[in-house]
Amino acid sequence: MKTPFVTYEQVQDIISKYPTPFHLYDEKGIRENARKLKQAFSWNNGFKEYFAVKATPNPTILRILQEEGCGTDCSSYTELLMSDKCGFSGKDIMFSSNDTPAEEFALAAKLGATINLDDITHIDFLKEACGIPKRISCRFNPGGKFAIANTIMDNPGDAKYGMTRPQMTEAFKRLKEEGAEEFGIHAFLASNTVTNDYYPTLAKILFETAVELAKETGVKIGFINLSGGVGIPYTPDKEPNDILAIGEGVRKVYEEVLVPAGMGDVAIYTELGRFMLAPYGHLITRAIHEKHTHKEYIGVDACAVNLMRPAMYGAYHHITVLGKENEPCDHVYDVTGSLCENNDKFAIDRKLPRIEMGDILAIHDTGAHGFAMGYNYNGKLKSAELLLRENGSTVMIRRAETPEDYFATLEGFWDVQL
């Protein structure tokens, strides 16, 4: 069973001040989870989580994670700017991008971020853009299928990211010649894994590769970056990952592979996004229409512009009708947004309590890759983001867009007589 992190009474109070729809984040949940991650990897001296900014690019959220000891993982110019503005600097910033423009490498270098190269051809490109830094990382893609105990988790052979195994050797040799002194290895081989075995399985591949690369090239490997991919249970039938078990699984492989190779000083990094934030966000929306045609529809005041995952991936997001938590789910609805796209449905054939107009719905697990993926199709505007503080108060951490924002890039729009 999935329960919201706010009560109906709390939400009633919040919507008396802020109109729906909005994203609401849970500071307490975010902090507790970040502390648990830190504890899970406390056996590793250099451990650091670089929060994937793309998941929830909001300065208030970044500062909360900063207070919990996290850095940021960026992949664009504006994410670098936001990290800098929030006071992340130097080694606190990882730059894991791909298909990277030269000016983005230059800004990353200027901020002293750790650059994680997606391709071997990026060595010359980087050299041209800003020179080769002393500390550098390369992204590995072993190809083929990524499986855990015969279950295929994902398909790295089809992914655009990373270098092949022979390219990793060549890249490390080249970078060493160019003056790099501290090396890192990064890989992201499966997304939203709901199993405690993903990180340990990935770690084994990366640790063995690290030992080989150190032997082949003589470089000093300073860190191994397990990147993102630890998932969350979007559906109520799944068990959440146990981050303490995951950390312990990685520790075992570390003791097995790296320590005997004399590499017991390698720092472990993570670049989690979804795991850090997804469960600690709800999209709060109001039922404004009901429609009885070939199916039963509930129209809400949010749409795919506020949460794209159902439309884009057919993703399941759990829905709670607030104040009706204990009523029987004896109705079957499609819950829709207003876009002129038939895939703008937050739920299809979902069993829910009887919904009346004005009811408030909490759409779960929207804290990561939720607001962030928003767009402006149909001229729809992005919502506000609110933070539920640990003391129970609520603050707005991003206002909703206005028509003025929507037209802002049309130079002189309001001056022209249409």
Ligand SMILES: *Cc1c(COP(=O)(O)O)cnc(C)c1O
């Ligand atoms: C998206 C991304 C992440 C975060 O992934 P999650 O699934 O949110 O954990 C981390 N690193 C890189 C390079 C990414 O592209």
